[in-house]
Amino acid sequence: MSKFFCTETFSNKIYLNDWCESTGGTSDVVEPATGHVLAKIALGSGDDIRSAVTEAKKQQSHWANLPFDQRGKVLRRAAELILQHKDTFIEWNIRECGSIAPKAEAELYGAHEQLNMAAAMTMQPDGITLPSTIPERRNTCRRVPLGVVGVITPWNFPLLLAMRSVAPALAVGNSVVLKPDPQSAITGGLLIARLFEEAGLPAGALQVLPGGAEAGEALVEHPMTAMISFTGSTNVGKKIGRTCGELLKKSALELGGNNAFIVLDDADIEAASSHGAWGAYLHQGQICMQAGRHFVHESVAEEYISRLAERAERLRVADPYLGASDIGPLINTSQVEKINKIIAESVEAGAKLITGGHSHDQFYRPTVLSNIRLDMPACQQELFGPVAPVITFSSEDELVEMIAASPYGLAAAIHSRSIGRAMKLADRVPAGMIHINDQTVNNEFHVPFGGFGDSGNSGRFGGPANLEEFTQSQWVSVMDTPVTYPF
Incomplete structure (x- = not known):
């Protein structure tokens, strides 16, 4: 020093x-x-x-x-x-x-x-x-x-x-x-x-x-x-x-936040999976703006989950002080225990573990969960760990209702090839910050930052x-x- x-x-x-x-x-x-x-x-x-x-x-x-x-x-x-x-x-x-x-x-x-x-x-x-x-x-x-x-x-x-x-x-x-x-x-x-x-x-x-x-x-x-x-x-x-x-x-x-990352049926899935991985896994997911709930239209959900899992599996989990690393350690053992508990209870309730879901010391593998329902811990709780729960929807009305079920309203992201459609949907999403064709973890020093509701x-x-x-x-x-x- x-x-x-x-x-x-x-x-x-x-x-x-x-x-x-x-x-x-x-x-x-x-x-x-x-x-x-x-x-x-x-x-x-x-x-x-x-x-x-x-x-x-x-x-x-x-x-x-x-x-x-x-x-x-x-x-x-x-x-x-x-x-x-x-x-x-x-x-x-x-x-x-x-x-x-x-x-x-x-x-x-x-x-x-x-x-x-x-x-x-x-x-x-x-x-x-x-x-x-x-x-x-x-x-x-x-x-x-x-x-x-x-x-x-x-x-x-x-x-x-x-x-x-x-x-x-x-x-x-x-x-x-x-x-x-x-x-x-x-x-x-x-x-x-x-x-x-x-x-x-x-x-x-x-x-x-x-x-x-x-x-x-x-x-x-x-x-x-x-x-x-x-x-x-x-x-x-x-x-x-x-x-x-x-x-x-x-x-x-x-x-806190339990932020909605939204993938519509006309989205660029390759780009959306990149943004979803960044929003879910950056700094081990220990960010209030983390992409905590991935809402994906049912027609593209299988492709999105597959590409997101591929990205998660490629990430390097290692001590960032010793060399190249994409995912460092969680801050303490309590965070590791919390993530393990959330995943275990969600899987027991019917969620499917696609990849990850395990740790070594305080290092946690990037995780993808599918078959998520709103009543599962992985959807209800602020995660603060490298976990991406995927929830499917069939209509925008259903989507808006599911997003509003959370008391949090910090950030959201919407992926669509139609900017007009995404803008109309943004009018219905209760969040203090909404990013179209981007991810949820955004901060610019000159732009007012903050959330709605419990955020x-x-x-x-x-x-x-x-x-x-x-x-x-x-x-x-x-x-x-x-x-x-x-x-």
């Missing part, structure tokens, strides 16, 4: 204004491919989180009051540095998170794009003027910082999913307390703290404290956090939403949505000369 991040110096500390000891104990950073301990990290306790929020609150106004070009300069410098130290970020992503090299590289460059976009936000218009019914009054509605933004991130895309909140929140003048998942605390937390430290971010504007449920609850419940940006499971997101609602604080909840609370990340998401509106009216009122 480079001098930029030396485990002996940084990995056993939290970043609270500066690198310091925690009161929450420690945790091992375990390489999922081998089980080897890579480092030891400090965990933030509830008290550590409360101290971090208090410090972030103290420093927020100083950061917000800096001229926009100075805030932009810090973010641009961070963008430069993340490329300079890309090997460190990519290596930790591969070893700590089980990412294959192309995924780790794509995540690195995605974070770089987020930083550049955030730097540009600092110079964008922050309000509008409106007419008044009162003579000589001038009305302005402007966007102002929220204050302290708490960011809670998961382990699957830890760098990108942290940066998409941290960077824009800082750009518009908030301070940030970041709590990454302990399973990816270096890639999604400590490296980010080190990046902004070296970029010249004023002390206190960003605090980084890995931690578990106690730390997360302290961050959500603290009266000084004005907003919580959470990416994770629907069950936890609902709890956070309830707490934020009771405390009248803003929340942006990007939650989120209408929060959006990306492009023009960031300004509204990480600020609040303030009305300012001005009169040159005070008027005299009747009393």
Whole structure:
């Protein structure tokens, strides 16, 4: 590892204004491919989180009051540095998170794009003027910082999913307390703290404290956090939403998905099977946008299943740190057990195992299941593993009814040679993001991202949505000369 991040110096500390000891104990950073301990990290306790929020609150106004070009300069410098130290970020992503090299590289460059976009936000218009019914009054509605933004991130895309909140929140003048998942605390937390430290971010504007449920609850419940940006499971997101609602604080909840990958009878099956494999198996299927339910018209289902299985069988399952690999390890043994249980129960209920369905240590073979019904676990549950369940349909009305049976509504994809037909179907699919003749795992830094239903609370990340998401509106009216009122 480079001098930029030396485990002996940084990995056993939290970043609270500066690198310091925690009161929450420690945790091992375990390489999922081998089980080897890579480092030891400090965990933030509830008290550590409360101290971090208090410090972030103290420093927020100083950061917000800096001229926009100075805030932009810090973010641009961070963008430069993340490329300079890309090997460190990519290596930790591969070893700590089980990412294959192309995924780790794509995540690195995605974070770089987020930083550049955030730097540009600092110079964008922050309000509008409106007419008044009162003579000589001038009305302005402007966007102002929220204050302290708490960011809670998961382990699957830890760098990108942290940066998409941290960077824009800082750009518009908030301070940030970041709590990454302990399973990816270096890639999604400590490296980010080190990046902004070296970029010249004023002390206190960003605090980084890995931690578990106690730390997360302290961050959500603290009266000084004005907003919580959470990416994770629907069950936890609902709890956070309830707490934020009771405390009248803003929340942006990007939650789970059981995404529909739709293959119509006029689709290009070769292309559809490629897209289906990518959407189902990328990063071992550990993505909220995973193609979790493959809805295929009955007339082309046999061909689609055959081609998808051929693709699955060709994929290389191996330690991505040691060489070429298409599929790395699942993050932990609990995920392996969960996938085994889902497959076993679905097969027992009548599903047919076409290929895969077995693991070695934390490596799981890409799996294809057919004869899937809506009531089977492989269709009902968010998989988060390399599994492609195929459900057949005979009409578009039946298809829409089956898709709507899920409470999730994050992403969907539709394959058809008729764009007009696909567009009409898209009008009937309840999902926040729909991709025609593409796959479900799409993310562009400048396009608003988010889902419907149990996949989120209408929060959006990306492009023009960031300004509204990480600020609040303030009305300012001005009169040159005070008027005299009747009393």
